[in-house]
Amino acid sequence: MRAVLSRHTSSAILAIACVVVGAVGRAQQPPAENPPTLVAILPMDNLTGRTADAAPVAEAWRAALVARGVQVLDESRLRSLMDAHRVRYTGGLPSDLAVAFRDEAAVTGVLVTSIERWEESGSPALALTSRLVSTESQPRILWVDGVGASGEDHPGFLDLGVVTDPGILLDRTIGKLADSLAASLWRTGIKSSHPERRFRPRQEFRHPEGLSAASPTRIAVLPFTNRCPRRHAGDLVALHFVHQLAMREDVEVVEPGVVRDMLLRSRLIPEGGIAFNQAALLKELLGADLVLTGDVLDYIDTAGENQVPVVDFMTQLLDSGRRSVVWSSFHHNTGGDRVWFFDKGRIRTAGALGSAMAQATVERMLREPTSSDRSRAK
Amino acid sequence: MRGTNVARACIAGTLLVLGAGCAARRGAQVTFHEPTMDFSLVHTVAVMPFANMSTAQAADKRVRDVFMTMLQATGQIYVLPMGEVQRGLSRAEMQNPAAPSGPDVVALAKVLNCDAVITGSVLEYGEARSGSAAANYISLSVQMLEATTGKLVWSAQSTRGGVSGADRMFGGGGQPMNVVTADAVNDVLDLLFKAK
Numbered sequence: 001m002r003a004v005l006s007r008h009t010s011s012a013i014l015a016i017a018c019v020v021v022g023a024v025g026r027a028q029q030p031p032a033e034n035p036p037t038l039v040a041i042l043p044m045d046n047l048t049g050r051t052a053d054a055a056p057v058a059e060a061w062r063a064a065l066v067a068r069g070v071q072v073l074d075e076s077r078l079r080s081l082m083d084a085h086r087v088r089y090t091g092g093l094p095s096d097l098a099v100a101f102r103d104e105a106a107v108t109g110v111l112v113t114s115i116e117r118w119e120e121s122g123s124p125a126l127a128l129t130s131r132l133v134s135t136e137s138q139p140r141i142l143w144v145d146g147v148g149a150s151g152e153d154h155p156g157f158l159d160l161g162v163v164t165d166p167g168i169l170l171d172r173t174i175g176k177l178a179d180s181l182a183a184s185l186w187r188t189g190i191k192s193s194h195p196e197r198r199f200r201p202r203q204e205f206r207h208p209e210g211l212s213a214a215s216p217t218r219i220a221v222l223p224f225t226n227r228c229p230r231r232h233a234g235d236l237v238a239l240h241f242v243h244q245l246a247m248r249e250d251v252e253v254v255e256p257g258v259v260r261d262m263l264l265r266s267r268l269i270p271e272g273g274i275a276f277n278q279a280a281l282l283k284e285l286l287g288a289d290l291v292l293t294g295d296v297l298d299y300i301d302t303a304g305e306n307q308v309p310v311v312d313f314m315t316q317l318l319d320s321g322r323r324s325v326v327w328s329s330f331h332h333n334t335g336g337d338r339v340w341f342f343d344k345g346r347i348r349t350a351g352a353l354g355s356a357m358a359q360a361t362v363e364r365m366l367r368e369p370t371s372s373d374r375s376r377a378k
Numbered sequence: 379m380r381g382t383n384v385a386r387a388c389i390a391g392t393l394l395v396l397g398a399g400c401a402a403r404r405g406a407q408v409t410f411h412e413p414t415m416d417f418s419l420v421h422t423v424a425v426m427p428f429a430n431m432s433t434a435q436a437a438d439k440r441v442r443d444v445f446m447t448m449l450q451a452t453g454q455i456y457v458l459p460m461g462e463v464q465r466g467l468s469r470a471e472m473q474n475p476a477a478p479s480g481p482d483v484v485a486l487a488k489v490l491n492c493d494a495v496i497t498g499s500v501l502e503y504g505e506a507r508s509g510s511a512a513a514n515y516i517s518l519s520v521q522m523l524e525a526t527t528g529k530l531v532w533s534a535q536s537t538r539g540g541v542s543g544a545d546r547m548f549g550g551g552g553q554p555m556n557v558v559t560a561d562a563v564n565d566v567l568d569l570l571f572k573a574k
Contacts, residue, residue, distance in 0.1 A: 205447060205450035312556070316459050
């Protein structure tokens with residue numbers, strides 16, 4: 001009897017633990033208020049820094065969404081709409097294009113995908129970020145997720161888990177993202193990892209009075225200034241921040257396509273950083289309470305088996321209302337940081353490393369004020 | 379008796395090695411404070427782009443980023459954002475922001491409404507070699523110029539990293555560049571806050 005009771009007790013404890021762990025693992029992603037009924041997949045935005053055949057990625061996305069019961073806009077219809085509006089930039093969705101998609105094709109969500117790395121030869125690697133943007137007059141990010149994967153992520157026993165076929169890696173990666181998107185559309189829970197301590201900023205400053213009184217805080221992420229040889233590194237780090245900030249309930253991120261469009265229209269070139277008057281202009285035009293910007297100093301992907309990626313950047317968050325820097329941080333990490341045994345925890349792509357660093361930064365940036373913060377404010 | 383001598387020699391040798399290691403790691407620090415300056419009045423500073431005298435590309439930008447963040451993180455001084463400084467430089471039409479003249483500093487401080495302007499130079503940044511051993515090292519100097527007169531009120535220099543005795547004997551590549559940079563910036567900031 002006692003043995004049965006203890007078995008029941010242990011089962012109950014196990015069940016409760018599973019529920020608790022499951023609840024903790026849920027993403028804090030905002031659910032889509034009106035699940036899109038028709039999705040348009042924009043051609044992939046190539047941020048690899050060289051020519052890449054992105055057609056297989058787009059095809060994989062289309063197949064994955066159809067398989068999950070999501071209606072996708074016909075490719076010829078998409079092409080004709082893009083030709084009619086002379087769309088060249090596919091890394092974001094400006095307001096006028098969003099409205100055109102809604103009015104002319106009855107599209108309710110547009111999928112924007114930026115490819116950071118796509119290696120088909122040798123050891124395959126794929127890093128990309130996708131987001132679903134609403135087609136309202138003020139486009140909103142409904143869902144966002146990113147994956148950085150390589151064929152050697154999970155080598156397992158005797159390297160049996162090593163993936164050498166890029167097609168398999170592509171299907172797995174897109175499948176993971178499509179599951180996440182479908183879960184968001186059907187409002188089921190999405191699992192997300194927790195920020196890791198090892199990727200926290202090396203140095204940080206947070207305004208003692210907190211970031212912003214507005215709730216949810218509306219943040220515009222500007223492309224970071226690229227000071228390293230890797231092309232598009234500034235856009236990539238900005239994209240990682242868009243991803244991590246959009247996952248938070250207490251933050252509303254301005255769609256990067258809208259930010260870019262506004263910068264072009266107002267002929268605003270934030271060379272060497274953004275000034276307060278420019279931040280004030282963005283607040284007026286975009287309603288952004290805060291503006292995030294920074295510098296990227298290193299964004300190095302692995303070139304060989306024994307190499308680790310290196311990412312190095314600094315961030316500044318500006319509040320034009322207070323004319324003040326409310327957050328500032330400096331980061332430097334490698335994919336091998338605090339990896340001691342059997343490559344456990346090693347990160348093999350700069351995309352995954354940058355995303356982990358952005359996640360840890362956002363967690364520190366938006367944390368609840370501690371007692372030392374409060375005493376500083378006084 | 380002979381055993382005691384050997385033990386003494388071993389201890390002396392170990393201390394020598396450790397001492398040599400520490401001597402190489404310890405930063406060489408030099409500082410100047412204007413005696414009549416009240417540093418507690420400095421609340422807002424503009425950090426100019428640093429001069430790069432090393433052979434490493436972008437060393438000036440890296441060190442400036444670390445310096446700005448660490449100075450801001452002290453919570454004692456407000457550091458103007460980079461874009462704001464850039465705007466000020468454009469408006470003041472400053473020719474050489476890394477080495478501004480007194481009138482330039484006064485004009486810039488008026489535009490930016492700051493109490494002091496900080497300039498800096500990265501003197502060395504890279505890898506030092508000694509035999510087969512190699513280690514990262516940095517040498518930087520930073521100056522503070524007062525806003526109303528453009529006068530130099532504080533200057534400091536620090537050198538960190540390099541090949542230690544332990545590196546020579548046991549190998550090892552010293553500290554990562556970012557750690558060495560943060561150490562050097564920390565030295566300089568210590569020297570600044572001692573000025574109070």
